């Protein structure tokens with residue numbers, strides 16, 4: 001990793017900033033990263049990402065340094081058990097890694 005990439009990896013990024021960026025970047029890929037409200041079932045990830053070819057991902061967005069709650073981890077594991085991909089995005093690097101993954 002070069003110096004600039006290392007600095008970027010360590011930098012604290014707010015949930016709000018990451019949410020804004022994921023919306024823009026997923027749109028560029030021809031999909032949507034929708035805010036996922038589920039009033040009757042707590043712990044669902046913040047965003048449902050819908051991409052061409054029926055690809056669906058869930059993303060929990062966190063400010064760098066914050067971790068999913070026990071309830072969120074429980075729901076993430078339940079979704080994974082159903083075969084869905086759930087990612088926790090808590091840094092600019094984590095977002096870049098996720099975007100690179102869904103581009104391929």
Ligand SMILES: [Mg+2]
Nearest residue numbers: 046060061062
């Ligand atoms: Mg969140």
